[in-house]
Amino acid sequence: MARPSKPLISRKAAVMASIEIIDSEGLDAFSLPRLAKHLGVRAPSLYHHFDDKNEILTEVARYIAGTAVRRPRMNPGPDWPEFFVALALNFRQSILRHRNAAPVLLQHLPRDLFTSTYEDTAQFLLDSGVPVDLHVRILDGMETLSIGAVLMEAMRPPRPKSAIFPNVSAESQPLLAQALSSNELTQRQLFEGIVRSFLHGIIRDHHLPAPDAEPAPAG
Structure with a gap:
């Protein structure tokens, strides 16, 4: 389809x-006609900025999982794991704010989304005294852990602490039911604990200096 000679909307406005x-x-x-109606334009106007619906959804994923995620303001140092804990929590917050878009992230998340930020993050690790040979392990591990855990959470309805696992019967799964009734951690706290365990496992396994930091702030 031919593109209009002059854009009637901005690319950012269409994504938002x-x-x-x-x-x-x-x-x-969601469809191109529905988006055009929402913006008060005709559908062909969208083709000035995007080739098709898939490109729009890719930009939606890029915004939610990238642009909208706040980068923590922390100085390099021995408490470097707290930077990654805070970043992971901010990533989770952004994704859960847009639960309906979770399938979009699964299908359209650009593989190179985080690459542009990894140079700065690698510099942060280097300035914090983390050996270079551990940088890929940390960056790739955090990416895999955060995306997997958060998208799994986003794809299901919010649950209370006692229902982290659905459809548990005290009669047929008594031990699991007992574990759930004893659980005092929210989904956010469980996620934070998983991230900390990963990072502190690297510290322990490679004999790095142990951090002495306050827990990452909420949000």
Whole structure:
């Protein structure tokens, strides 16, 4: 389809409008005609900025999992794991704010989304005294852990502490039911604990200086 000679909307406006539609009406409601109506333009106007619907959804994923995630303001040092804990929690917060878009992230998340930030993060690790040979292990591990855990959480409805695992019967799964009733951690706290365990495992296994930091702030 031919592109209009002059754009009637901005690329950013189209992406933000797409997120609004998905958040409020669900992914199934999203289409180019629906987006055009939301923006008050005709559908061909969208082709000035995007080749097709898939490109729009890729930019939606890029915004939610990248642009909207706040980077912690921390100085390099022995408490470097707290930077990654805070970053992971901010990533989780951004994704869960847009639960309806979780399938978009699964299908359209750009593989190179985080590459542009990894140079600065590697410099942060280097300035914190973390050996270079551990940088890829930390960066790749955090990416895999955060994306996997958060998208799994986002794909299911919010649950209370006593229902982390669904459909547990005290009669047929008494030990698991007892474990759930004894659990005092929220989903956020469980996620934070997983991230800390990963980072402190690297510290322990490679005999790095142990950090002495306060827990990452909420959000």
